[in-house]
């Protein structure tokens with residue numbers, strides 16, 4: 268039996284109770300209405316006005332010469348890193364939790380033919396210059412080596428805001444050593460308001476930034492990759508090679524522009540407030556967190572708490588809240604009611620773990636197919652409705 272998503276009850280398809288990711292933000296009627304006046308040129312020929320407007324708007328916000336609208340953050344990251352690289356052998360250095368390394372299907376190996384140096388930060392939260400210096404591979408002519416040619420940082424990573432001073436230190440060292448610096452800015456908007464740093468200041472530090480539109484900004488899709496003009500022209504070439512050329516993308520660009528041109532800071536600040544509230548609740552109840560809740564994510568330390576992620580997912584559904592595991596992701600469309608309900612689900616799971624400790628010895632995964640309402644065959648997962656916890 269295949270179950271159309273449309274058959275699922277409304278509460279299953281609303282963003283208001285969806286804490287799995289900020290990618291679940293949905294277009295509002297205002298965005299859709301605004302998009303009705305979108306341009307309809309062929310963007311591959313550079314003839315779509317609203318796509319060009321979006322690219323210029325985001326590039327200007329970041330203080331960069333040019334921007335390129337990509338269908339996804341994955342594509343914009345992969346294109347950027349590929350275009351910073353020229354002749355293998357080389358390596359890309361990043362945090363061991365970086366999306367470009369863990370969630371982009373080995374694109375760095377396939378598209379860029381790059382080796383990756385994944386670094387565990389010595390402070391547990393973000394790589395320092397000292398971490399980088401002790402892991403990078405110098406371009407010193409040693410025929411055993413694959414020199415590090417680009418460093419990819421994520422801001423925020425795990426919801427953690429990268430300290431500006433550290434970014435500036437890393438940038439200075441990269442300039443001295445001829446290493447490019449890319450930012451996976453899927454949540455750079457969140458970092459900007461949490462750290463009160465203008466996007467333009469991040470633009471001065473990074474050679475390229477992949478600025479996602481489909482997360483907290485709330486656009487239906489995509490990212491804008493920003494950098495200098497020559498670099499973005501090269502990225503446009505590789506984007507086309509990867510099948511990423513978009514024709515009439517004005518409608519999508521217009522929806523993104525609507526949210527960028529309205530009060531995105533207030534919307535993100537709301538999500539950060541909810542996350543901070545949940546983090547304080549966890550602290551007050553002795554529930555450990557993996558990392559500081561600087562922005563819109565709360566990462567519960569399931570391993571430390573011996574909490575079973577499947578129990579948490581099903582407790583969530585008991586209170587009509589969607590979770591994927593220990594990461595609780597807030598966005599501007601999440602309701603205050605959902606915040607109160609997820610507290611109940613987390614507390615009950617924490618208490619359940621005291622009697623039924625769960626020793627998770629496998630990998631910690633963000634994506635958990637059990638947490639969706641329909642399986643890969645499109646069949647509703649009935650047992651979720653008959654949870655036993």
Ligand SMILES: Cc1ncc(COP(=O)(O)O)c(C=O)c1O
Nearest residue numbers: 290339340341342366451453481
């Ligand atoms: C940190 C980070 N970078 C990049 C991406 C990729 O974005 P997309 O899903 O649009 O490919 C994501 C997830 O969406 C992400 O969480």
Ligand SMILES: C[C@@H](O)[C@H](N)C(=O)O
Nearest residue numbers: 287288289290370633
């Ligand atoms: C997991 C990752 O691919 C996705 N970007 C998310 O944050 O939900």
